Amino acid sequence: MWRRRTFETTAVLARWTLGALFVYMGLKKAMHPEEFLKLTRQYEMVHSPFLLNSIAAGLPWFEAFCGMLLLLGIAVRGTALTLVAVLVPFTWLVWRRALALQALRAIPFCAVKFDCGCGAGEVFICRKLAENILLILVSCWLLSGVSRAFCARHALFSGKSP
Amino acid sequence: MPSSKSDIRAIVTEAAIVVIAGLGIGLAANELSPRGLALSRNYFPAGTNQAPVAPRQVQAAPVAADTNESPAAAELSERLRGKGLRELKRSQAEALLRDLRSRDGRIVFVDARNPDDYQDGHIPGAYELDPYHPEKELGNVLPVCLAAEKVVVYCTGGDCEDSDTAAILLRDGGVPGGKLFVYGGGITEWQAAHLPVETGVRNSGINSK
Numbered sequence: 001m002w003r004r005r006t007f008e009t010t011a012v013l014a015r016w017t018l019g020a021l022f023v024y025m026g027l028k029k030a031m032h033p034e035e036f037l038k039l040t041r042q043y044e045m046v047h048s049p050f051l052l053n054s055i056a057a058g059l060p061w062f063e064a065f066c067g068m069l070l071l072l073g074i075a076v077r078g079t080a081l082t083l084v085a086v087l088v089p090f091t092w093l094v095w096r097r098a099l100a101l102q103a104l105r106a107i108p109f110c111a112v113k114f115d116c117g118c119g120a121g122e123v124f125i126c127r128k129l130a131e132n133i134l135l136i137l138v139s140c141w142l143l144s145g146v147s148r149a150f151c152a153r154h155a156l157f158s159g160k161s162p
Numbered sequence: 163m164p165s166s167k168s169d170i171r172a173i174v175t176e177a178a179i180v181v182i183a184g185l186g187i188g189l190a191a192n193e194l195s196p197r198g199l200a201l202s203r204n205y206f207p208a209g210t211n212q213a214p215v216a217p218r219q220v221q222a223a224p225v226a227a228d229t230n231e232s233p234a235a236a237e238l239s240e241r242l243r244g245k246g247l248r249e250l251k252r253s254q255a256e257a258l259l260r261d262l263r264s265r266d267g268r269i270v271f272v273d274a275r276n277p278d279d280y281q282d283g284h285i286p287g288a289y290e291l292d293p294y295h296p297e298k299e300l301g302n303v304l305p306v307c308l309a310a311e312k313v314v315v316y317c318t319g320g321d322c323e324d325s326d327t328a329a330i331l332l333r334d335g336g337v338p339g340g341k342l343f344v345y346g347g348g349i350t351e352w353q354a355a356h357l358p359v360e361t362g363v364r365n366s367g368i369n370s371k
Contacts, residue, residue, distance in 0.1 A: 033192070033199050034276070034294035038323075041206065049204040057199040058188030065184040078176025082184070085177070143173070156179065157172045 011147035014138050015070050021135075022067030022083070025119035029060035036060060039117030043093050070142075073151025080142035087139065091132040094118075098125040197295075205294060206323070207330050234320065238346045247329050250343040252351055255314055259285060259357075263311060270310040272303060274317040274328035275349070285316065285352060286360040286369070293327040304335045312341050319348020 029036040037056035046052050063086075069079045098112045105112070110126035118128065148154045192198040199205075242249045250258075263269045264287065271288035273280050280290045289303045307313045313332065317324040325344045333339055345352075353359060361368045 030191070030195070031197065032276075033195075033197055034205070037199060037205060037294075049206070050201055053199045053201045053203065053205070054189070057192035057201060058185055061188035061191040062184040065187050066180065069180065075176045075180055077173045078178075078180045081173055081177040082180045155172065156176050 008147075008149055011141070012149050015073070015076065015142055015147040018083075018135065018138050018142070019067045019070030019072075022063045023071065024067075026060045026062070026064030026067060028119045029117070030064065033057055033060065036117055039115055042117075043097060045093070073147075074153050075156045076147060076151060076154050077143050077145060078156065080139045083139040084136055084143065087132055087136045091129065091136070094125070094128060094132070098129075199294075205327065207327065207334075235346075238320075241323070242326065242344055242346065245326050245330065246333075246339060247326060247342065247344050248339070250314055250345045252345070252347045252355060252357075254343075255285075255316070255345040255347075255352070256355075256357060258312060258314055259287075267306060267309065268311045270306055270313045272307065272313060272315045272328060272332070273349075274315055274324040275322075279318075279349075281362055283353070283359040283361050284349065284364075286358050287365060288316075288360075289364060291315075291328050291331070293324050293331055296328075296331055300331065300335065304332065304337070307332050307337045308335075310341065312343065313337060314343050314345050316345035316348045316352075319346065319350040319352075322348060 033056055036059075037053065040056045040059075041052060046055070066079050066083055069075055094116045097114070097116070098109065101112050101114060102109050110124060112125040113122050114125070115122045116128055189201075192201075239249055258264060258269050259271065261269055264271070271285045272291050273284040273288040274291055274293055275284075276292050276294075277290060280288075280292075284290070289299070289306060291299045291303045313329075315325045315329040315332070317328075325346075325348065329342050329344050333342055349359075358369055360366055
C-alpha cells in the first residue's frame, strides 16, 4: 500500500514537472519568436521561409500546450507519445549539430557549448543530451499509463475518468 | 505499456488529436501575439535560410585589436561581402560618431536589435530598427536614412546578422548601397571599448558607462 502510494506520487510529480518544464520552455520561446527563429535556422532542416517561420512560430506554443495537457492530466498517454515523437528527432538534430561544431572548433565533444533553441540558453552538449534522454524516459514512463491521479481526463477515449 | 491493439490505436489517435490541436493553437497564438512572426516573410533576405557554418559566441574583441585578421573577423567580412554590404571597423564607427555631421543627420546610426536591448543601451543618437518588426520603425527611419550621407547599422556583433537584415531592408527601401555600412563589431565591441552609450529612448541624454 505504502509502496504503491509512493509510486503514484512519484508518477504525478514526474508528470507535473515535465508539464511545467514544457510550459515554461514553450512560453519563454514564444515571447521571443525571432530569437527562436534564428536558433531553428541553425539546424538547416528546411530552406523554405514559410516552413521555417511556421516551425518557429508554432513549436513554442505547441510545447506549452502539451505541457498544459500534462499539468491538467488530459490525454496523458497521447501527449506523452507526442513528446517522445518530438524529443527523439530533436535530440538527434542537436547531437548532429554538436558533432558539426566539434569538427569545426576541434574541441572535445562534451566541450561543445551552444544555444540549441531549447529555451535554456547556451548549454554544454553532453548535459543537454543527458537532459533530453531523461525527458524521453519520463515521457515513455507516462506513456505506460502511470500517473492517473489528479487527472481531468487521463484518456480521451476510454470513457473512464479518474 | 499499452497492452492491446485497441489500446495502442487509442493512444495514437489521442496523439494525433494532440498534434492537430497543438499546431492549430500554436499558429493561432502566433497570429494573435503582438510578437508573432509573419509566416510568409523571408526574415533572412539576400542570403538564404541557411545558417552560418560555425556560429561563434559573441565576444568582445580586445580594445586594441581593430584589425581584420582573426578568423571570426574574416568570416564576418566574407559574410557581408556575400550580401553586398560594406563593413565598418570600430575606429571608423567611432570617427563617424565624433564627426559633426552625425549631429545634423548627415551621418546616421541605426540599431538593429530588439527594443529591450535598445533601451538598455545604444550608440548615442542611434535610431531603432528591429528587422523582425520593421513595420514599427521603418517609416520613420527610412526617410532619415535616405537623406543621410552615411548610414551605419549595427547589432550585437559577432554572429548577429540582424544588422545585415536591417541594412538590406534599408537598401530595398531605396538607400543606396554606397552609403550603407555595417559595423560588424556591434554594441558588444563598442561597450568593451568604453565608448559612449545612451540608454532609454533616442537622444535621451542619459549615458551609461
